[in-house]
Amino acid sequence: MNSNYTPSYEEMVEFYQELADKNEDVLLLNMGDSDYGLPIYLCLLNVPNDSLKALESARTNTTLLINNAIHPGEPCGVNASMQVASSFANEMPPESKVNFPITAIITAYNVGGMKNRGSFSRANQNGPEEHGFRGNAQNLDLNRDFIKMDSKNMFTFATIFQALDPDIFVDTHTSNGADYQYTMTYIAPIKEKLAPSIKSIIYDDLIPHLHENMPKKWNYDLVTYVNLRGQTLDDGIVDYNATPRYSMGYADLFNCISFTTETHMLKPFDERVRSTYAFLLEVIGYAMNHQDKIEKARAEAFKFDQNSTSYPSNFQADTVPDSILFKGYEWKFIESMLTDEKRLKYYQDKPFEKYIPHYKNFHPTDTLTIPSYFIVQRQEVDVIECLKANGIDIELVKKDSLLKVKNNKILDYSTTSKPYEGHYLHSNIKVVHEETELKLKKGDVLVSTNQLKRNFITHVLSANFRDSYFAWNFFDSYLQQKEYFSPYVFEEIAVDLLKNDDALRKKYQAEFDTEDDTSRWEQLYFIYKNSPYYEPTHNVLPIYFVD
Ligand SMILES: [Zn+2]
DSSP: OOTTOOOOHHHHHHHHHHHHHHOTTEEEEEEEEOTTSSEEEEEEESOOSSHHHHHHHHHHSOEEEEEOOSSTTOTHHHHHHHHHHHHHHHHOOGGGGTTOOEEEEESOSOHHHHHSOBSSSOTTOOOOSSBOOSSOTTSOOGGGOTTTOOSHHHHHHHHHHHHHOOSEEEEEEEOOSOOBSOSEEEEOOOGGGSOHHHHHIIIIIIHHHHHHHHHHHHOOOEEEOOOBSSSSGGGOEEOOOOOTTSHHHHHHTTTOEEEEEEEOTTSOHHHHHHHHHHHHHHHHHHHHHOHHHHHHHHHHHHHHHHHOSEEEEEEEEOSSOEEEEEEEEEEEEEEOSSSSSEEEEEEEEEEEEEEEEEEOOEEEEEEEEOOSEEEEOTTOHHHHHHHHHTTOOOEEOOSOEEEEEEOOEEEEEEEOSSOBTTBOOEEEEEEEOOEEEEEEOTTOEEEESOSTTHHHHHHHHOTTSTTSTTTTTTTGGGGSOOOOOOHHHHHHHHHHHHHHOHHHHHHHHHHTOSSOOOOHHHHHHHHHHTSTTSOTTTTBOSEEEEO
16 A cells, blocks of 8 residues: 555445454444444454444453544544554464453544545645545534534444443544654643552553653654643643543543554654554553553542542643653744744754753642532433433432532633634633522432542533533523613612611622722612522522532
8 A cells, every 4th residue: 555545434444344354353333423424433353243242341351442533634543553453353363362452443533524535634744645634524623522522423432432431542643833853742641630540550651661662662762742832842841631622531531541642743654654553552562461450450540539529620730840851853943935034943954862841740720529419400401411421320300309409600700702612612710609409300310429430420510620511611591691670770679778788788888888980880780689689590500519
């Protein structure tokens, strides 16, 4: 095959179908729809030749899930995974297959993007000659869709992920950004958010294993993802905190050991494919030899979750860097050929190796308390559907009743001024929890946190989390006040309220204590907001919890 070629969707499916037809222990499953209308296929290696038994076997044994072509312009993983499947089926002797982890390959996740094939959408990339496009059929970047679930693709992904319960997850990409010597870079989850056993297996075992074997066996030096802090490497690199909107951040919520591979865009395509293949084989190799350790680490992580009373969240990078020995290329700012501005130029003939600042430590800026259970009101059908799709056990309230709970009242937030992935994402969310008596109605949903997936539950349902359902606009209707007042009518009422309510009067006097320029409207609205006339549901989300 031409080394600068990546297959079309049809060619890829045909390849896997043929492999599955010829091999008892290779299975190709149609796992569900994509927005485009064509299915998302999952290829399973080293499984019984029966779909239910194969998935059951994946859940109970050590399983690696590989996701490809979420960005179809970055198809190294599509080619590399075909080679992994082919090596397994055609080259591996049966006795070596015994410890081979079950390897599940999402052959191409963004089917619509893959069908939108061309040669120009990756302006800065060195091949392949034709490739797919980043946006899916809905023009969504699917690698921001793991919580909000706007695409059918994501419902299919959740089906796959929950059916497999993978121990390790790798999402394959090609980078944008700076020029440097490395062909392969990778993102690991920031250590501060991980359960101790998962942190240990990633940082003490797997990363050292990869850093040792990638150069030694494959001749690829490895470095963490090059996420520049400023314009050049002199300002250092910051580790990438993939929150749950991203595939690996989603996997992290289930104590799955996650990585993203990012090959360098300017390296030839065949080298990018080979380094992705090497990375996948090294992860598989580690899993082959450490199945018990992996299973134990995951079991311990779920126990750790169960014993935790809160999660640190909304991490930010520390401002004091560590340092990292880095293999880059000399650069200079030279005259631009087009404008009066200076431009950055790298010199590939002048490689260097030097220490640069590395911002790898993070600290939480929020804490999410884990309640004993959440209540989601029945009208929130989209939220309930998302919870179910992610394998969350829920219980329906059987009859109307009263319950002492805490609410989620939004005090403040910011919102993007332009659409982001089909949403106006909220951030800087301030929420207060008031004790209240809730009228539970038949059909409301109780979500106990006494289940393995309490990490996911707590993150999506805690309003102040960066990627919560609130942040992703599921509850925007509750942010709008529905009733107001006419000042000419309300003024008499306001005067009466101040006369008869000492507490309100004091509050009012404290607020408007000087001869300042507050308007009559502001004063009346203050009295209104602190009176029984103001709707108690304004800014109160349809999510409650019991400690
Ligand atoms: Zn990408």
